[in-house]
Amino acid sequence: MINKESIQHVFFDLDHTLWDLETNSKTAITEMYAEFKLDSLGFTLEDFIPVYLRCNEYCWDMYRRNLMNKDLLRHQRFYLALKDFGNPDRQLAKKLGKRYVDISPSKTALMPGTFEILDYLSPNYPLHIITNGFQEVQHIKMKNTGIDKYFTKIITSERVGKRKPEPRIFEYALKSVECKPENAIMIGDDLQTDVKGAIDFGISAIWYNHKQKEISDPKHPVIHHLMDLKEYL
DSSP states (O other): OGGGGGGOOOEEBBBBTTHHHHHHHHHHHHHHHHTTTTGHHHHOOOHHHHHHHHHHHHHHHHTTSSOOOHHHHHHHHHHHHHHHHOOEEEEEEHHHHHHHHHHGGGGGOTTHHHHHHHHTTTHHHHHHEESSSHHHHHHHHHHHHTOGGGGEEEEEEEHHOTTTTTTHHHHHHHHHTTGGGEEEEEEEIIIIIEEEEEHHHHHHEEOOOOTTOOOOOSOEEEESSSGGGGTTT
């Protein structure tokens, strides 16, 4: 159980936890589908989006496991999606990858309850971000959505040189705010990267299971809406 009295610092993941990556990705892809006239390749936007999201998640999983670097990830996810529709065009994939990075951080959809829970927590705790997202776009996302004002520290895996769930990034985060593991809590949507990574380092964690994934015998608190955090903090 979480000892509410012991918590002094609250750490959040960003993508899928506060910043609505799926909605923002769909908006960006919709714009790009028209801009690059992807309909001429014989697939619909409605067919392309779920394939892209699947390929994107695969590439991010490879990145987190140090099996793919940042530059390859940015266009490989589009290459794999195009290939799925019989269009393995590497040059087009690189153009799409560059354009996506240019426009997606400007999208402003947040997960339901983001402002409400940050307003609730910020008077009582210093709030921080720990993200595996790329250094140059995380600050843009936060500024454009207006949530940057809530956070004291933004720790990115690129700056640290280690990615969640590796212990070094959690160690760096705690040292940067002069906090002991038992006085911190991590909130994120990824059971392995955010929750297990934090718990293995001695940090309490809450799984934000907004996709309502089936679980059995959870060893940690689970919430389905951000405002459910009020039960614990």
